Amino acid sequence: MFDDLRDLYQEVIFDHNRNPRNFRIIENADRKVDGFNPLCGDRLTLYLKMNGDVIEDASFQGSGCAISTASVSLMTEIVKGKTEAEAEALFKTFHEMTTGKDEQINLEAVGKLAVLAGVREYPARVKCATLAWHTLDAALKNEKQAVSTE
Amino acid sequence: MTQFPIDKIRNDFPILNEKIRNKPLVYLDNAASSQKPNVVIDCISHVYRHDYANVHRGVHTLSVRSTDKFEGAREKIKDFINAESGKEIIFTKGTTESINLVAQSYGKANIKAGDEILISAMEHHSNIVPWQMLSEQTGAILKVAPINLRGELILDEFIKLIGDKTRLISIAHMSNALGTINPVKQIIAAAHHKNIPVLLDGAQAIPHMPVDVLNLDCDFYAFSGHKLYGPSGIGVLYGKQALLESMPPYQGGGDMIRKVTFEETEYNTLPYKFEAGTPSIADAIALGAAIDYLNEIGMGAVAVYEAELLDYATEQAKKIKGLRIIGEAAEKGAILSFVLDKIHPHDIGTMLDSLGIAVRAGHHCAMPVMDFFEVPATARASFAIYNTKQEIDILMNGIESLIEVFG
Numbered sequence: 280m281f282d283d284l285r286d287l288y289q290e291v292i293f294d295h296n297r298n299p300r301n302f303r304i305i306e307n308a309d310r311k312v313d314g315f316n317p318l319c320g321d322r323l324t325l326y327l328k329m330n331g332d333v334i335e336d337a338s339f340q341g342s343g344c345a346i347s348t349a350s351v352s353l354m355t356e357i358v359k360g361k362t363e364a365e366a367e368a369l370f371k372t373f374h375e376m377t378t379g380k381d382e383q384i385n386l387e388a389v390g391k392l393a394v395l396a397g398v399r400e401y402p403a404r405v406k407c408a409t410l411a412w413h414t415l416d417a418a419l420k421n422e423k424q425a426v427s428t429e
Numbered sequence: 430m431t432q433f434p435i436d437k438i439r440n441d442f443p444i445l446n447e448k449i450r451n452k453p454l455v456y457l458d459n460a461a462s463s464q465k466p467n468v469v470i471d472c473i474s475h476v477y478r479h480d481y482a483n484v485h486r487g488v489h490t491l492s493v494r495s496t497d498k499f500e501g502a503r504e505k506i507k508d509f510i511n512a513e514s515g516k517e518i519i520f521t522k523g524t525t526e527s528i529n530l531v532a533q534s535y536g537k538a539n540i541k542a543g544d545e546i547l548i549s550a551m552e553h554h555s556n557i558v559p560w561q562m563l564s565e566q567t568g569a570i571l572k573v574a575p576i577n578l579r580g581e582l583i584l585d586e587f588i589k590l591i592g593d594k595t596r597l598i599s600i601a602h603m604s605n606a607l608g609t610i611n612p613v614k615q616i617i618a619a620a621h622h623k624n625i626p627v628l629l630d631g632a633q634a635i636p637h638m639p640v641d642v643l644n645l646d647c648d649f650y651a652f653s654g655h656k657l658y659g660p661s662g663i664g665v666l667y668g669k670q671a672l673l674e675s676m677p678p679y680q681g682g683g684d685m686i687r688k689v690t691f692e693e694t695e696y697n698t699l700p701y702k703f704e705a706g707t708p709s710i711a712d713a714i715a716l717g718a719a720i721d722y723l724n725e726i727g728m729g730a731v732a733v734y735e736a737e738l739l740d741y742a743t744e745q746a747k748k749i750k751g752l753r754i755i756g757e758a759a760e761k762g763a764i765l766s767f768v769l770d771k772i773h774p775h776d777i778g779t780m781l782d783s784l785g786i787a788v789r790a791g792h793h794c795a796m797p798v799m800d801f802f803e804v805p806a807t808a809r810a811s812f813a814i815y816n817t818k819q820e821i822d823i824l825m826n827g828i829e830s831l832i833e834v835f836g
């Protein structure tokens with residue numbers, strides 16, 4: 280019935296929505312930043328545990344749509360063990376992939392995140408996918424205030 | 430009673446033939462904006478092809494013709510809401526501007542520090558923010574009357590909040606997020622007992638029921654053309670003549686003056702005092718055409734037909750496991766707001782869209798209502814004269830299928 284939506288709602292997304300990874304609080308987190316999408320009410324809190332400039336652990340709390348939940352869940356998995364610079368580079372690639380500026384997506388560079396490439400066909404949903412990454416970006420820049428997609 | 434002419438009505442709205450993602454359009458986002466019948470679309474084109482010039486300005490034939498049509502629309506609106514005079518009908522851009530006009534004109538002239546403005550907890554942002562701005566400018570206090578879990582105004586509490594300091598009450602005739610129709614006659618009676626004027630935000634009520642401002646005895650009534658099958662960019666503020674006359678102008682410019690020298694300006698009479706600048710001429714005339722169209726059907730018949738649709742939709746929705754209706758007031762217009770267990774409204778919106786069904790997913794410009802019900806957002810199906818029970822079946826099937834997919 281929802282054949283048209285297969286590119287947007289891939290099985291991996293349903294999986295992460297049902298069972299979000301790293302859905303917990305890091306008690307002794309070095310960074311804690313709130314992200315909010317006022318348009319749809321998605322809210323999340325991102326926790327990072329740093330070791331020098333390496334992200335040792337990442338987790339989140341909050342609620343949102345399937346796209347935003349899957350995006351933040353996948354993100355916490357993929358950035359673990361990455362340096363700040365590597366994570367920022369990934370953000371940039373992810374952003375290009377979801378906003379469709381770069382027609383050639385480097386699938387290797389984004390790995391598992393490629394399942395979110397489908398949002399580029401749904402402008403109304405791009406922010407759902409990028410909220411997590413904007414929040415990470417703020418956390419890495421150590422901005423204490425909440426970020427908003429607006 | 431004659432049967433509601435649904436087949437004819439559907440034929441009158443050309444957009445209903447659109448295919449959305451290869452499926453027939455099921456348009457259920459009418460509370461955001463409704464679609465336009467041929468008579469409105471054709472009217473706009475006719476005005477620009479045959480009748481267009483600026484209004485109130487020229488002695489030439491076209492300007493006279495344009496002015497006649499424009500003022501004719503004002504008279505139609507006057508009759509539609511049963512106002513006493515065309516002077517009480519002020520053209521604005523829409524509900525939002527109408528409310529801002531009252532806040533900045535009546536409000537600034539009559540409300541001072543420590544005074545209270547009373548609204549309800551179910552208001553649209555456009556009936557909250559103008560009052561917050563006025564409060565900031567004047568030092569007045571904004572009071573908010575509570576609602577209950579069915580989404581109804583708690584009338585006792587509302588009446589209790591009408592106090593010695595209350596200077597103005599502004600409340601939705603019908604809520605856009607919940608569908609609740611408020612007991613505005615009782616509120617107005619209680620307010621007038623203390624000589625407090627009442628503004629009704631009629632943006633949602635006006636397309637769904639007969640509205641009679643004389644009978645309601647409201648002091649102001651605000652609504653938008655675009656929710657009433659008319660164009661966007663045009664709306665109305667009704668105000669009682671004596672009140673409007675006592676109020677200072679809202680904006681300065683052409684049309685709102687009688688005489689200007691650099692020393693002083695003499696303001697024009699009603700309604701022009703509040704209509705600075707060239708109005709949305711063709712849109713105002715086309716709003717008149719929308720009203721002609723609705724009068725032919727009859728707003729009473731509209732209310733009956735839509736009540737049937739809402740009852741059917743509510744009944745069907747209640748059969749779906751995991752669906753929670755937000756807003757179950759005893760008095761309700763044709764709006765069904767709902768949430769699904771573990772499925773975010775935005776996912777509902779995208780999934781239904783892929784089936785050709787347009788619903789709204791979000792906070793509906795009523796964030797305080799979302800907070801009250803502890804939901805981030807809702808999905809909202811809102812019905813209009815051209816919707817059918819078959820379309821409601823398509824919606825319900827869609828909801829059931831997406832619940833399955835999300836598993």
Ligand SMILES: Cc1ncc(COP(=O)(O)O)c(C=O)c1O
Nearest residue numbers: 523524525553555605632633653
């Ligand atoms: C209850 C209510 N009030 C005010 C408005 C604002 O109307 P407009 O955007 O046409 O000015 C709306 C429209 O969404 C509404 O539903």
